[in-house]
Amino acid sequence: MADRDLLRATAAETASLIADGQVSATECLDAWLARVGEDDLNGYLWKADAAAAGQTVDRAAADPVAGVPVAVKDIFCTAGVPTTAGSRILDGYLPPYTATAVSRLAAAGVPMLGKTNMDEFAMGSSNENSAFGPVLNPWDHGRVPGGSSGGSAAVVAGGLAPWALGTDTGGSIRQPAALCGIVGLKPTYGAISRYGMIAFASSLDQCGPLTRDVTDAALMLSRLEGRDEMDSTSVGIEGGVDPPSATDLKGLRFGIPADLIGEGMEEGVREVFDQTAATIERLGGSIESIKLPHSDHGISAYYVLAPAEASTNLSRYDGVRYGIRESNADLDSMYEETRGEGFGPEVKRRIMLGTYALSSGYYEAYYGRAQRVRTMIVRDFTAAFEQVDFVITPTSPTVAFGLGEKTADPWSMYLNDLYTVPMSLAGIPAISIPAGTAEPAGGGPGLPVGFQIAAPAFSEQSLLEAAFALEGAIGFNQAPPGAKR
Amino acid sequence: MTGTGELEAVIGLEIHVQLSTRTKMFCGCELSFGDQPNVHTCPVCLAHPGVLPVPNRKAIEYALLIAAALECEVAPRSIFHRKNYFYPDSPKAYQISQFDIPIAGAGRLGDVRIHRVHLEEDAAKMIHVGESGRIQGSDASLVDFNRGGTPLVEIVTEPDLRSGAQVREWGQLLRATIKQLGVSDVNMEEGSLRCDANVSVRPSGSDRLGTKTEMKNMNSFRFIERGIEAEIARQKEVIASGGKVVQETLHFDPSTSELHSLRSKEEAHDYRYMPEPDLVPIAPTRAMLDAAAGALPELPAGRSRRYREDLAVSDSAALQLSFEVEWAEFFEGVIAHDTEIEPRAAANWVTGEFAAELRKQGDQGLSETRVTPDALGALVKLVGSKRISHASAKDVLAEMVAEGADPLEVVEERGLEQISDSGELEAIVATAIDENPKPAEQVRSGNEKAIGALVGAVMKATQGRADGGEVTRLLRRDLGL
Ligand SMILES: [Zn+2]
Numbered sequence: 001m002a003d004r005d006l007l008r009a010t011a012a013e014t015a016s017l018i019a020d021g022q023v024s025a026t027e028c029l030d031a032w033l034a035r036v037g038e039d040d041l042n043g044y045l046w047k048a049d050a051a052a053a054g055q056t057v058d059r060a061a062a063d064p065v066a067g068v069p070v071a072v073k074d075i076f077c078t079a080g081v082p083t084t085a086g087s088r089i090l091d092g093y094l095p096p097y098t099a100t101a102v103s104r105l106a107a108a109g110v111p112m113l114g115k116t117n118m119d120e121f122a123m124g125s126s127n128e129n130s131a132f133g134p135v136l137n138p139w140d141h142g143r144v145p146g147g148s149s150g151g152s153a154a155v156v157a158g159g160l161a162p163w164a165l166g167t168d169t170g171g172s173i174r175q176p177a178a179l180c181g182i183v184g185l186k187p188t189y190g191a192i193s194r195y196g197m198i199a200f201a202s203s204l205d206q207c208g209p210l211t212r213d214v215t216d217a218a219l220m221l222s223r224l225e226g227r228d229e230m231d232s233t234s235v236g237i238e239g240g241v242d243p244p245s246a247t248d249l250k251g252l253r254f255g256i257p258a259d260l261i262g263e264g265m266e267e268g269v270r271e272v273f274d275q276t277a278a279t280i281e282r283l284g285g286s287i288e289s290i291k292l293p294h295s296d297h298g299i300s301a302y303y304v305l306a307p308a309e310a311s312t313n314l315s316r317y318d319g320v321r322y323g324i325r326e327s328n329a330d331l332d333s334m335y336e337e338t339r340g341e342g343f344g345p346e347v348k349r350r351i352m353l354g355t356y357a358l359s360s361g362y363y364e365a366y367y368g369r370a371q372r373v374r375t376m377i378v379r380d381f382t383a384a385f386e387q388v389d390f391v392i393t394p395t396s397p398t399v400a401f402g403l404g405e406k407t408a409d410p411w412s413m414y415l416n417d418l419y420t421v422p423m424s425l426a427g428i429p430a431i432s433i434p435a436g437t438a439e440p441a442g443g444g445p446g447l448p449v450g451f452q453i454a455a456p457a458f459s460e461q462s463l464l465e466a467a468f469a470l471e472g473a474i475g476f477n478q479a480p481p482g483a484k485r
Numbered sequence: 486m487t488g489t490g491e492l493e494a495v496i497g498l499e500i501h502v503q504l505s506t507r508t509k510m511f512c513g514c515e516l517s518f519g520d521q522p523n524v525h526t527c528p529v530c531l532a533h534p535g536v537l538p539v540p541n542r543k544a545i546e547y548a549l550l551i552a553a554a555l556e557c558e559v560a561p562r563s564i565f566h567r568k569n570y571f572y573p574d575s576p577k578a579y580q581i582s583q584f585d586i587p588i589a590g591a592g593r594l595g596d597v598r599i600h601r602v603h604l605e606e607d608a609a610k611m612i613h614v615g616e617s618g619r620i621q622g623s624d625a626s627l628v629d630f631n632r633g634g635t636p637l638v639e640i641v642t643e644p645d646l647r648s649g650a651q652v653r654e655w656g657q658l659l660r661a662t663i664k665q666l667g668v669s670d671v672n673m674e675e676g677s678l679r680c681d682a683n684v685s686v687r688p689s690g691s692d693r694l695g696t697k698t699e700m701k702n703m704n705s706f707r708f709i710e711r712g713i714e715a716e717i718a719r720q721k722e723v724i725a726s727g728g729k730v731v732q733e734t735l736h737f738d739p740s741t742s743e744l745h746s747l748r749s750k751e752e753a754h755d756y757r758y759m760p761e762p763d764l765v766p767i768a769p770t771r772a773m774l775d776a777a778a779g780a781l782p783e784l785p786a787g788r789s790r791r792y793r794e795d796l797a798v799s800d801s802a803a804l805q806l807s808f809e810v811e812w813a814e815f816f817e818g819v820i821a822h823d824t825e826i827e828p829r830a831a832a833n834w835v836t837g838e839f840a841a842e843l844r845k846q847g848d849q850g851l852s853e854t855r856v857t858p859d860a861l862g863a864l865v866k867l868v869g870s871k872r873i874s875h876a877s878a879k880d881v882l883a884e885m886v887a888e889g890a891d892p893l894e895v896v897e898e899r900g901l902e903q904i905s906d907s908g909e910l911e912a913i914v915a916t917a918i919d920e921n922p923k924p925a926e927q928v929r930s931g932n933e934k935a936i937g938a939l940v941g942a943v944m945k946a947t948q949g950r951a952d953g954g955e956v957t958r959l960l961r962r963d964l965g966l
Contacts, residue, residue, distance in 0.1 A: 077535045097528045198534040203762035315578030316532045358757035
């Protein structure tokens with residue numbers, strides 16, 4: 001069969017092609033590795049070579065997904081394979097072990113295509129904070145792919161990988177999926193082991209799939225979820241995850257948090273959102289207005305809690321044991337110069353913010369108060385889910401913005417996570433599916449708009465069913481112009 | 486404040502106990518002592534990116550056991566915190582410890598109240614190359630991560646101690662208690678038990694606390710006693726001369742008996758404590774608490790009380806026996822030999838003559854000696870029932886320790902049995918008075934001390950087989966006293 005057909009296929013379709021013998025796992029991997037070699041988006045920081053990745057294919061398990069290769073965000077530790085988390089401080093670092101999520105995919109016979117670019121330590125919404133240069137949005141190379149899993153989103157959207165692994169702390173899977181026109185799922189906190197995922201904000205970090213469709217997201221999630229004895233906060237999803245099959249939304253109630261959405265939303269994004277809400281009703285679902293009264297404080301609380309956790313998580317990068325060391329003069333110089341040279345400006349900003357928030361005398365006013373806001377947001381969702389089955393919002397208030405457009409103003413960048421952060425604080429699952437395209441604020445060709453659906457904790461199956469039914473009705477099948485898919 | 490005579494010392498202790506679990510607190514690396522550097526390490530205890538701590542169940546059980554032994558209240562849900570500080574011995578740059586909700590609070594050991602008990606991980610060991618011996622000015626500093634991540638229990642007392650001697654005695658009681666729980670080696674020289682003391686002085690009877698100094702790195706309770714006494718004296722002197730005690734950390738050098746300041750308050754860290762998001766709360770189940778209570782052996786304080794109150798054992802013997810389980814067990818074997826044995830006498834034999842004889846004959850330990858508790862019981866019974874004299878018994882004991890001999894056989898072979906026939910003894914006494922007229926006359930004329938020579942003569946004649954009390958009684962009667 002032609003490579004072109006293979007590169008157009010979803011992961012599930014590729015798995016069928018391999019199962020039917022139309023293509024061998026090795027041919028599939030070779031075709032994808034050749035494509036990875038053509039990366040023009042700066043999406044990959046490390047690319048597998050055929051010999052190394054092929055070993056995984058040869059001893060592939062009986063798993064139906066065996067042989068469908070995956071792109072892995074560079075935040076996952078991979079034994080003997082460079083892992084930087086987008087930071088210069090880990091330049092040259094070769095982990096001695098492999099993250100559980102990556103091991104689970106490998107155990108299913110899924111070879112790794114490469115490691116994808118990202119915002120440094122997952123801090124960012126545009127992928128412009130990578131120490132290794134920004135990732136370009138395959139829809140418009142002058143625009144950002146979103147972040148922090150910008151590389152993973154861009155390579156899937158741009159036909160450089162069939163599917164990818166990303167991580168989400170405040171929207172880092174969902175927002176880039178939306179800006180690149182693909183599916184991104186952040187599972188419930190605790191559904192998947194965090195072992196080997198380089199920590200940004202431990203109480204919020206969760207990994208998940210970035211895929212071309214909802215079926216692929218379910219397929220990957222089913223391989224990733226589960227309790228891991230290396231992560232005492234992991235629990236898995238009871239009953240596992242099956243491929244979704246729903247075709248309607250009869251009897252399901254969808255809540256729109258009126259007090260959350262509105263602010264700063266682009267007109268085109270609103271139109272696509274309204275159309276999608278109408279599609280839900282056409283499929284038999286109902287739309288209700290709900291209240292999430294504390295969600296508008298979500299960003300403020302998030303930008304205290306996440307930097308606070310980050311400030312301690314990133315303290316280990318001290319030049320003593322691994323990564324770069326900039327000075328041997330004395331202890332203080334080693335710390336100061338290694339961290340001064342190794343970290344980029346956004347990471348430093350958040351370390352300082354977080355250090356301040358945890359300082360004695362300020363802890364209660366900042367960290368303590370932010371924790372209470374978080375508790376209230378959790379309660380808001382609990383109350384909302386007594387009224388509705390799902391909460392829906394646009395994934396991002398804007399379509400992909402221009403490179404450099406928001407870098408000077410961190411707060412406007414942070415606001416891009418306005419709709420995704422509350423779900424992260426509540427620890428609940430949320431998915432972004434492409435719902436259409438809209439003209440950017442300054443005019444130009446249409447860019448993808450994401451639609452976010454959130455569900456109660458550990459109800460991934462019903463979330464995927466709803467997303468699957470909606471995806472079928474929306475029929476979004478556009479690829480970026482010029483992408484080989 | 487005036488005159489130093491009115492000042493009293495107030496002392497509180499912070500004791501770190503390394504738990505003797507098989508593996509570290511948050512990873513699967515084995516605990517070790519004295520191995521090659523950095524062989525017991527893994528990504529977790531080296532704090533590689535992306536790793537997560539997984540709590541050691543055994544360490545939690547051990548902490549619960551300590552909490553039970555110290556009669557503490559166990560928290561239904563205690564949480565771990567991150568204690569942040571940059572130093573190469575802390576690979577994460579934070580120590581996982583407990584902060585506002587420790588695993589256990591409010592307890593007691595003897596007459597000292599326990600403030601709290603919490604779980605944490607030990608730091609790695611640093612070696613500074615060069616003359617300074619410290620990180621400042623060293624040529625290089627090396628880090629051995631073998632120790633990093635060892636489970637630690639920190640025990641904090643209330644400021645209930647008043648002197649260096651009391652600290653030593655109580656510290657020894659705590660060490661014996663933890664040792665008997667089997668949860669730690671409590672070896673101070675190897676650092677598996679470390680004791681810091683907070684020392685202050687105040688006017689006697691006041692309920693206010695004075696400014697305290699912290700004394701660190703003392704590796705025996707003897708040194709701690711001396712260090713604390715030196716510091717109390719220093720503080721009293723400072724106050725007597727109109728000065729003020731400055732809060733600081735001190736090191737006591739036992740070789741010079743000098744106190745050195747390590748760092749002052751100005752350099753105190755802001756540890757930026759934060760709840761550890763990588764760990765869930767410790768919520769001990771009823772079964773875990775019951776298991777801890779059920780696993781509690783009889784501990785030194787309780788055992789010593791039982792020996793004193795129920796068995797009338799002397800204070801010093803009771804304390805000595807209860808600090809060392811094997812000696813206590815030996816003692817209980819001795820009194821189990823026969824119900825007629827007096828426990829008080831048996832305890833004195835075990836901790837006195839027997840222990841001394843073991844030391845004398847090649848410094849034997851209880852595990853090496855051929856003397857069984859039963860055999861020693863037989864000997865104690867022979868003395869108690871006056872079948873042999875105390876002097877003969879010591880000879881028999883020496884032979885038992887040397888040869889593992891049976892005391893009854895030795896007594897028989899050597900004919901050591903006391904002369905029980907009073908007619909025979911009376912005759913020997915009469916002969917002794919006749920043959921020693923000088924002391925006999927002295928006794929008759931009121932010099933009772935002179936009776937010793939006559940007793941000696943009887944003993945010589947009987948080869949120690951006479952009961953000393955009975956000999957004295959007969960001599961006094963015959964000499965008209
Ligand atoms: Zn380890």
